[in-house]
Amino acid sequence: MNDATREGPILEAIGIRKSFGPLEVLKGIDLELARGEVVALIGPSGSGKSTFIRCLNMLETPTDGVVRFRGRAIGDEFKDRGESYGFGTLRRHVGMVFQHFNLFPHMTALENVIEGPITVLKTPKAEAEAKGRELLAQVGLSQKCDAYPAHLSGGQKQRVAIARALAMEPEVLLLDEVTSALDPELVGEVLSVIRRLGEAGMTMAIVTHEMAFAADVAHRVLFFDQGVVAEHGTADDILAHPTSERLRGFLARFHQ
Template identity: 65%
Template sequence: MHPTAAGPILTVRGLEKSYNKLRVIKGVDLDLHRGEVLAIIGPSGSGKSTLIRCLNLLEIPTAGEIAYEGRRVENRFKSRGGNIGCGELRRHVGMVFQHFNLFPHKTVLQNICEGPVAVLKEPREAVEERAMELLGKVGLLDKRDAYPNHLSGGQKQRVAIARALAMRPDVLLLDEVTSALDPELVGEVLQVIRLLANDGMTMAIVTHEMSFAADVADRVAFIDGGQIAELGTADSVIRNPASERLKSFLSRFNA
């Protein structure tokens, strides 16, 4: 949960994203350090999800640069020269989505094993062993042979987290992973993320769970109007907000 002294694992400079004439992200600079948990907060429509989806090129930035461990990320699948392509980037930077995106026709175990076997070409036996370890970590060993339509929303999201971890990413991006869940199921997913933070997993998390962000994040970025309006420790941003805009935003939550 504490960032190391080494340089940032992900670097963003001058990031822009527009859809036709609508500028959604407006010149964002951001560093994510290995072992750090960064929470990204802000009002709906502020650009939080667009920003995090740009970090592994699920959304292609209109301008600016992203670097992974000092290597510039290019909008091409394969790496060339000293740069890195989005295919290699996504092996290092995993993503967990709001709506799970599980394969409905595959079991829980098959969902988790698909990426390492098909993409990383790892032997299935080793992958299944790793998948069982991850199912134990997220508390779903008994669901290995279940299909997604037999799982609760919280269980689906925990499977989605295990599936992302099966690819052995260095960074995990989580985009509002509790916002589609019934309130009573939110806690079980947040507990898994808390365990990952305690294990030192590098994460950037878009969230509306302010108390969770205050407890778990090393730093918090407040996004407003497509820009980082405030960035600092969880204590300074959430518990002691400086601007009236941030105070107004936080007043809607019990942080």
């Protein structure tokens, strides 16, 4: 990393709109992610935060607006074209972890982790495996390298999924409600992995319903409501000193 690449946001969204048929889910969202920054996206279900985070790696194509990576606009195809990056380049550098893990069931934990480097980056297998084992050890799963996803708990699956995303050495990590499908007692093990990533300086956008976690790891918080960012500010501003009625009402449900 040199100083030139440090300037300006690493990932940026400008005026993102997304409609599904007549339903406008996102009504013009802006976001700047600086290197090393952790941003939490909170808000009621259906407020558009998951759709928005999926627009950041073009799993959803915005109806309007621009996504920029390293200052370059993302085009509308897989390949880079002229000054704009394609989906391929964007996704190689921006990893994603999903609510329902989406591990590849026909591959072991280790095979899941090395699939991206081998297929996309053409990393030699031995090298990818060595790094894959290291990553699985980092998420506390060195014993589970050869286990298939069907034989892992939800928390273990999600940690494999995080290792799989990290294997691509992403510059940004998008986390889409990664603990929402977990049993309550398994949430902690996944959150602690993410917390450590944040401490290590990973740039992250996190859609979450875990308010205490958001307050803990996020530098900034965006409150989504009905397709717009209704409030944004530091984690302390938003979570500890909410001003709007909507936000107070939303947060109250987590303090019962």
